Amino acid sequence: GIGGKNDxxxxxxxxxxxxxxxxxxxxxxxxxPPRRMKVPKVSLTMTLVAxxxxxxxxxYFPGPPSADFAVLGEDDLPMLRAVLEKYDGKFGADxxxxxxxxxxxxxxxxxxxxxxxxxxEAIEGKRRILGAALAYHDxxxxxxxxxxxxxxxxxxxxxxxxxxxxxxxxxxxxxxxTQHHKVTEVVTKGDADDAxxxxxxxxxxxxxxxxxxxxxxxxxxxxxMPSGNIALANAKLPKLGFIWILAKMPYNLRPDDPLRGxxxxxxxxxW
Numbered sequence: 616g617i618g619g620k621n622d623x624x625x626x627x628x629x630x631x632x633x634x635x636x637x638x639x640x641x642x643x644x645x646x647x648p649p650r651r652m653k654v655p656k657v658s659l660t661m662t663l664v665a666x667x668x669x670x671x672x673x674x675y676f677p678g679p680p681s682a683d684f685a686v687l688g689e690d691d692l693p694m695l696r697a698v699l700e701k702y703d704g705k706f707g708a709d710x711x712x713x714x715x716x717x718x719x720x721x722x723x724x725x726x727x728x729x730x731x732x733x734x735x736e737a738i739e740g741k742r743r744i745l746g747a748a749l750a751y752h753d754x755x756x757x758x759x760x761x762x763x764x765x766x767x768x769x770x771x772x773x774x775x776x777x778x779x780x781x782x783x784x785x786x787x788x789x790x791x792x793t794q795h796h797k798v799t800e801v802v803t804k805g806d807a808d809d810a811x812x813x814x815x816x817x818x819x820x821x822x823x824x825x826x827x828x829x830x831x832x833x834x835x836x837x838x839x840m841p842s843g844n845i846a847l848a849n850a851k852l853p854k855l856g857f858i859w860i861l862a863k864m865p866y867n868l869r870p871d872d873p874l875r876g877x878x879x880x881x882x883x884x885x886w
Contacts, residue, residue, distance in 0.1 A: 670834050677846035683729060684844045686851045687722045689714070692746035695721070698775070699750055705757045712855035713757075716827060717749040719848045723823035723840060724816070730839070731815050741816050744784055747776060748791035748820065756861075760868050762879035765793050787813045795824045796883045831858035 672678070689696045695717055699710060706713055724745065728738050751772040755764030758771060769792040776785050794801045794817055801818040822838045829836045830845060831854055837845070865876030 669837075673830065673835060673837075673842040673845035673849070674833075677842040679841075680843035680847045681726065681841050684726055684841070684847065685722065686848050687718050687725070689718070692718070692721060692742055692749070694743055694746035695750045696746075697750075698747060698754075701775075702754065702758055705754075707757075709757065709860050712857040712860055713753070715852040715855060716831075716857050717752075719852050720820065720823045720827045721745055721749055722848050722852075723826050723844070724819040726840065726844060727819035727822055727838070728815060731819070733815060743780075744787050744791070744813075744816065745820070747772065747780070748788045751775075751788070752792045752795050752820075752824070756864055756868075762865060762868055762876050763882040765796065765883050768792050783813075787816065790817045791820045794818075794885075795821050797821055797885050799886060828858075 695714075699706065699714060699717075703710060725738055728741070729735075751768045753764065753768065754771065755761040755767035759767045761767040769789045772788050772792060773785055776788060780788070790801075790813065801821050802814055825836050826838060826840055826845070830849075835845060865873045865880060869876030869879070
């Protein structure tokens, strides 16, 4: 027949006007895998180098510090010194490392405040609150042996400062302590006339503490802080192994159950 086979087993050519029957084979359609997007290796390498360079710049090749950046000392924050002297016995050998952490954080915080447009006079007027808050901000680890230490530290600050600070000042100190491990920006709701200034201070300390904590770990979350400022602060106020002091806390305070200790200390972080 048309399109069929002849007696010799060969396929007959189709006749004019005729139709050739086709048999559909199963699985005859060839499936091609989707094309993968090719990412240039050079771009990935450059991105990786840029990220690593950003984090390591303060340690290995810092730029110049800001013209107005100042590294604060104990004399600049008398409240910080007074509180730490009071609890000297609680901190023991860890006191120098904690003091330097507080001073570096204060120095970074004042830089962030200047970036927000606060005047030198306004910033200096906040040093009383700043010094007190930083003295207590991690103190609960040593004074109370608490790994989830934010509320404990804030409560101790309120008890100690109630007679010498105004209520709005104590509230600002508490806000700095309880919010300094917050990941996102802090916006407090105060009734004081200078509530906006306290908002700025609370968030400046939050960013400064994150910066100092992470740069102790080797990967600073800079929040725009110039690398030269970080390098200058570290040169004048050495880290003294502060990150390792913190890392050992779950084992020192919960020797029978360090895992529980790690879970407790994770409670200080909030979104």
